[in-house]
Amino acid sequence: MGSTVAVCTATVYTIMGAGTVAPVTQYEAGAQIDAGRWQVVPHRAWVSKAERVYGVRLQPGQQALVVEVDLNNRSASSSRAYNDTLKPKWPAGAKPENPDVALLRDSKMIPLLHPGMPERVAYVWVLSGSVSLPEKMPIEVIAKTYKPVDNLYGTPLWTNPKVIGQFTLPLDPAPAPATSTPAAAPSAAGATERAS
Numbered sequence: 001m002g003s004t005v006a007v008c009t010a011t012v013y014t015i016m017g018a019g020t021v022a023p024v025t026q027y028e029a030g031a032q033i034d035a036g037r038w039q040v041v042p043h044r045a046w047v048s049k050a051e052r053v054y055g056v057r058l059q060p061g062q063q064a065l066v067v068e069v070d071l072n073n074r075s076a077s078s079s080r081a082y083n084d085t086l087k088p089k090w091p092a093g094a095k096p097e098n099p100d101v102a103l104l105r106d107s108k109m110i111p112l113l114h115p116g117m118p119e120r121v122a123y124v125w126v127l128s129g130s131v132s133l134p135e136k137m138p139i140e141v142i143a144k145t146y147k148p149v150d151n152l153y154g155t156p157l158w159t160n161p162k163v164i165g166q167f168t169l170p171l172d173p174a175p176a177p178a179t180s181t182p183a184a185a186p187s188a189a190g191a192t193e194r195a196s
Contacts, residue, residue, distance in 0.1 A: 024140070025165040033165050034074070036143035037158050038085055039118070041070035045137050045169035049129060054102035055109050056124045063129040065096070067139060067169065068104065072118035075146070075158075080110055084161065086123050087140040096127040133171060141165045 027033050033040040045067045051057065053064045071082055083099060090096060103111040104120040113119055144158035 024163060027141075027165050027167040029167065029169060031167065033141050033167070034143075035085060035141050035164055036145060037073065037075045037079065038082055038143075039070075039072040039074055040085065040141055041072075041118075042139070042167045042169060043068045043070070043120070044172060045139070046172040047133060053124055054100075054104070054122050055107045056100045056102070056126065058126060061129050062126055063131070063133075065125045065127065065133065065137065065171075067123045067137075068120065069123070070118050070120050071113055073113045073115045076115055078112050078114045080112055081158065082113065082121075085142055087142055087163075088125065089138040089140065089166075090127075091132065091134065094127055094131045094133075096125040099123045099125045136168050136170050138166055138168045141167070 027042065029042050029044065031041065033042070045065065048064045048066060049058065049062070050064075053066060056064065058064055065088060067086060067088070069086070071085075073079055082101060086099070088096075100109060100123075101111070102109050102122050102124065104122055111119065111121070140163045142161050143164040145160045146156070147159050148156050150157050150159075
């Protein structure tokens with residue numbers, strides 16, 4: 001009987017421990033967030049139902065969530081591997097497409113970002129216009145860890161994505177055109193990695 005109670009108690013504590021989630025670091029607009037390969041500086045977010053947003057075409061009945069951030073490549077190689085760095089916490093029923101990313105200074109889509117050269121970019125998620133978005137949008141920041149040697153291929157890579165922080169931005173329905181550009185920041189380049 002005693003051992004049965006002990007086992008049950010241990011099981012309960014194990015389940016409770018597994019369900020405990022550490023609080024996520026909260027950031028404000030303008031904060032520098034180190035996210036593995038990338039340094040992220042959030043600026044603003046807005047909603048558009050225009051026909052085209054930074055080169056991304058919207059169909060009738062669609063809307064776009066646009067999040068503007070500075071991205072600084074902290075690795076040693078030029079990269080486009082930033083698509084999954086930001087993850088909005090969508091309301092129930094939202095089924096957004098994967099984001100397109102555009103360079104603000106010339107609207108170039110999916111730009112190649114170089115080490116130590118921060119750029120202002122816009123993440124554009126297209127979703128149904130019927131989805132009601134909150135007045136303030138929480139957005140998670142995902143970081144990957146650099147691994148010098150991959151066990152399978154024997155090459156370096158960034159792996160093990162995890163949430164390292166979150167920022168919340170008010171959604172502006174009609175933003176003014178962006179004019180500012182990010183300041184130069186030093187590169188934290190390490191060993192040579194596989195660009196992706």
